[in-house]
Structures are given as structure tokens and as C-alpha cells.
Amino acid sequence: MTRLSPAAARWLIVAVVLALWELLPRLGLVAELFLPSLSSTVAVTVADWPEYAQNLLVTLYEVVLAMVFACGGGILAGSVIGGLALLRNLLLPVFSSLYAVPIVILYPIFTAWFGIGSESKIVFAATYGFFPVTLATAAGIRTIDPQLLIVARSMNASLSQQITRVIVPASIPTVLAGLRLGGALTIVGVVVSEMLTSAAGIGYLVTRYRTVLDSAHVFAAVIMILLLTVVFDALVRFIERRTAVWQSAGRISRASLREVVAQPAPALG
């Protein structure tokens, strides 16, 4: 028996999953409550698109703002901490210990402080993304080859030249990786907090429809969130590939399993 190529096997699996998704509920083998059929999910999306779009925009707004703080702050903090041995030895182990704590438990505190509007989501998601991005950036900073700076200085490069022509290009992979991580985390942070307590946003829709047991709408919303994370991830990877081609960008895009496991992956993700 000739075997399918791995890629073909994967497509087959995907196709089978999609087929089951449509058939199992339709044939009554699984209750529509548990698994709304693919077609009904799509139909609902199309029918209620304006509502979805509106809430999606709220979510996007919150994500963008949270990202500015989580990624911006995290990359900055990570660069400083990673760059200074003193801070690094002092703080990094503390941060990575804190990583064991489920950050979601802070959310009720934020809602008590900031209400159930966008502010609490932004603060929570920003906090959620901040520490992993800091850790990842601090680690990434150390992979920049110090020899490069020595070489530049030996060629009498001025400080601004050193920064723009060596440090910045060398940091791009780390920064982009931090962006990708922070973005994924803030999306999750925003959506989860919207699911918990909110009056708007795609996460809110999920909860609202869930409480009335409207599975099709719930699934539609969840799929949308899924697409959001996938698209964002693909976008950043695309940029990574374009800008860091000269580096061993293989390290970023084809991270070995071991590296993935070792990184501070989003615990909620």
C-alpha cells in the first residue's frame, strides 16, 4: 500500500474533520447543541455579520492599545533588562517564577478598578502580554553577536552608526518575535477578559450566545477569534521572513520543538 505524502495526509485529515463537522450534527449523531453543523455556522456568520463586525472592531481597538503597552513596554523592558547583566541576574528569575501564576486571577481586580468597559480589558491584556514579551526579548537580546559591534567599532563607526547599522538590524528578529508573541497574548487576553465580564467585543458575544445555548453563534465567534490569531501570526511571520532573510531566520520560523517548549509560551494559549 503506497502511503500518502505527509502533506496529503494532513489535508485529508482536515477534509475529514470538516466533513464530520457538517455531517455529524446533520445526521443527528451529535446534538446540534454540542456541535452546530459547518453550514449553520457559516449561515449565522453571514446573517449577523453587522453585529459581529461591530464587536470585532471593539476587540481590535482594545487589542491594538494593549499591544502598544505589552509589546512596546515589554520590548523596551526586555532590552534594558537583557542588556544589563546586573538587572538580568536580579530580575529575570523573578519574572520567570511569576510566570507560573495564572494571570487571569488579576482580572477581577482590574474590573473592580476600571469597570467593565474597554479600559480593564486593555490593562489586563497589556499586563498579560508584558511579562512573556519582556522575558523573550531579554533572552533574544543576548543572542545578538557582540562581535558585530566590535567589528563596527574597529572600523571607526560613530555611535549613531553603530546603533542604526548594527544594533537595529541585529535586533529586528528579536523584536519581531516579541511582537508576534505579545500580539498573540494580547489577543487572548482581550478575548478572555471580554468573555469573563464585558458589554461589548467578540468575547462578549461568545458569552452572550453561550448563555442562551446558541451554539452556532458561539462557534462562529470562536472561529472568528481563531482566524484573527492565525492571520496576525501569519502576518508577522511574513514580515519576519522578509526582513530577517540574511539571518538564520530558520531559528525564528522553524523553531525546534525543544525551543518552543523552553520559551515562556502563553499559558492561556
Add this chain to the structure above:
Amino acid sequence: MQHLAHVMPLDGHAAAAAIEVTDLDHVYANHDAEVAALADISFLVEAGRFVVIVGPSGCGKSTLLMILAGLRHATGGTVRCDGEPIARPDPHRVGVVFQEASLFPWLTALDNIEFPLVLRHVPREDRRRRALTMLELVGLAGFGEKYPHELSGGMKQRVSIARGLVQDPPVLLMDEPFAALDEQTRMTMGHELLRIWDETRKTILFVTHSLTEAVYLADEVLVMSARPGRIVDRIDITLARPRSYEMMATETFGRLRDRIWRQIRAAP
């Protein structure tokens, strides 16, 4: 030419050759193509001799060693040790030392040396005694409780040699054991190896692609061609023993080395 038997001892006793390779072929499949790694290899190694196999990269010398160690089955021909065919790895008959010391990092040096004995369920005291003896033999007395990451490259290889010898096999196979060491350590280790060989009188089959090492260490050198590997020459090393560093500057040394080099370059 290829078939090169060694001269029988004068008193007429047919002592079984320590290693006997007859008509060895090896072919392996590689992405739907067949690759002939070894072809028509035949040679004998008498007990107690130090034989070096030298050849260009990719000529199959490591494959040959794997087959001799019982780690791989040849597709054609036979290999025997002391008359018995070699069908599987057996550290009682054939000890192996690899290029990368490949010591288990979670075991101390002594534990590493004991490893083959542990596999055989040898009692603890006997194991320990044997391992300590080996440790002394390779000149590392006192380093038994160190972990591999605390040892230098040369020291790790010594432990590896001790492990290969711990079950007192008559034959020791060595696959470029000093290739990963820097030149100075290589020279020291070569000298050490000759001392150990002198004390234990094992049969050693040593693979290398260093011509200097080959001439310095060997009683005889078997030269292999590029893939598919064949034995294209057998050279008796006529230098006196014990060998010394000064010999490397002699004309004889140079001539022998040149001969090997010419054979390697000329081989198709």
C-alpha cells in the same frame, strides 16, 4: 591488490587470525538508489598486531568498522574474530571506541567504564575493581568520580578506551578516536595508546585519515580507495618499536607517508 594474506607463523601452528575478513561487500539503499559502500574486502589481522586503516573521506572505513563491531550486517562476505563469525555486538570479543567519546553525561567516569559490566549483571565489587584497574591503565587514576563535562577531550577519550577494554576483549576497534582532539592532544594520546597496547597486547584495528598518525602507530597500514572502498595496498611499517616523536623526522617516515598518500590519490 586486494587479497592479502599475512604470513603464517613459522612453527606451523595455524593460530586463528584475530580478525579475518573475507570477500566483504556492503551495499545500502539511499533514497531509491543503491550505494556500494564496500567492495571485495579481504584481509587478515594476526593477534597482537596494531593495524591502521587509512583512506579518503567517505571511503567506507567507518562502515567497515561498524560491520566488524557487529553493529551492522554486511550484505556479502564474512567477518570472523578468532574463527567465530561476528553476528552482533559483543564487548567480550570486540571492544569499540568511537570518534566522539560518547560518554553518558549522567554517569561518572567510573560508571561509564563499568557500563558494559552492568549490562552483564556483573556483581558490584568485581565491576568496581575492574573499572578501577582500567582507569589506572589509561592514566586517569583519581578521576573516577568526575562527570564527563568536567573532563577534557583527551580525558574523555581515555575513559572511552577504558570502557572498550573493560571486558578484556582480544580485539579493540577504534574509529578515528582522536579526530576531535587538537593536534597536541592527539600526539599525546597516540603515545599513550601505544603504551596501553604494549601493556595489554591487544589486537588493535585503528581507523584514521591522518597519514602521520597511521605511520606513527601502526605495524601495518591498509590503504582504502574511495567509495566503493577496496583495499588497494598493504604497507609494512618498518620503524622500530618503541616509537618516538623523533622518528617523525626521519626519511623512512617520510617515505612511508608519501607511499600512503600516493596510493590514496591514485586510487580510482
Add this chain to the structure above:
Amino acid sequence: MTGRQIVLARLGLLALVLAAWEALPRLEIVNPRLFPPLGEVLRVLAEILARADVQAGVAVTAGEVAVAFGLAVPLGALIGVAVAENDYLGRVFKPLFFFVFSVPKSIFLPMFILVFGIGFSQKVAFGIFSALFIVIMSATAAVESVRAEHVLVARSCGATRWQILTRVYMPSMLPILLETLRISMIFTLTGVILAEMYASRTGVGSLIGNWGENFMMRQLFAGVLLLALIAILINESVRLLEARCSTWRT
């Protein structure tokens, strides 16, 4: 800075943070009703720990985490090892697992509630789901971390397959396995707590959610502090164990 100095510096930092936590609300630099001072929080913590309903909540959470962990780890390990050992399965499934792993799993929680309701089984199921993929990936990585040279050496020493498994694979994989246990515990705990906060009437997560909704800030802070301390304790204990077993790793 020497090791001792670093430890002292960290303790100093901690003391500073704790002092600020106590001082800032008491001095009314921050609103003490929204940010209770440390002393108050500790006092309330002692109170709630004595309460039966809180103890029950902790027990429930502990039970859910234990069951989820106990199921996710063997299942994930089995799948992970299978994927690592079988080349074809590996090539088919690894990219799929990679993809699923990079997708945030918390967004699927509502689906679990639709299927399982809001009881014990839902939280356990979601806990398993949260941790399963990291266990799979780690188990695969652990098996792949066993160096081929070591296996070759063991074979050359005449080891049987069982001996290779126990004397080469196991010691080689141990550090990664411990790390896997630690990380999957974190993922399981996070998944269970989230599920409890989202839609549950039992467990520590639901208690914390309740206190938040009712603006019982001191209890809320106490609960958060308690959970944080437990999580850090578990994490650091396993880390210590990892370090002990990995002295030989470079």
C-alpha cells in the same frame, strides 16, 4: 555580584514591594478601598482559610487539577512518544500539533461548557485540553533529545533493547520530563482556574470571581495572593527537583 549578593538584593526588592503595598494604601496615596494594604489582606487571608466554604473550594480546585493532570500527562506522553518514534506519524502530525499549540486554547472554553455544562467534568476536560498539547510536544522533544551516539555506544556494549530503554533513554529524557511536568502543571492549573472563573459555582476561581463581582476587595486580594503563592510554591519545588536531577547537563 556574587550569588549571595543577588539573593540579598532580591529579598531587598521583595521587602520594598511589600512595604509599598502596606504603606501606599495606608497613606491614602492609593485608595485603600480599591487597594487594601498588605496587613489587611493577610489578616483576611487567615480568616478565609479558616472558612469551610473556602477550604471546600480549594479542595475542589485541587481535585480538578489532579485529575486533569493525571489524565493529560500519560495520554500526551503516549501520543508524543508515538509521534517521535514513528517517522511517518511524526511528519504527518507534528505540523498539526504545532499549529494547534500556537492557537490559544482558552477561546474554546465556551464550547466545553456547551458540551459538559458547568460542573466538575467540564473543568477537568478543559484542564486536560489546555495541557495536552504541551505534553505531546514536550514528550516528542524529550524522545528526540536522546542522542543517537549514546544509543550506538550502548549497542556496541551489547545492550538489549530493554537495557537501552532504561539505561539510555530514561536518564537522557529525565530532565525534559521533569520540565514537562512542571509546565503542564502550570497549564492545567491555568485552564482549571479560568474555567472556574468563567462559569462555575465551585472552586477557588469561582470564589475569586464572586469576590470581585461583589467588590469584596480584601477577600479578592487575599484569594489572589493565596493562589499566587500556591502556584509559585509548586513551580519552585519542581524546579528544585529538576535542578537536582540535571547536574550533569551542560
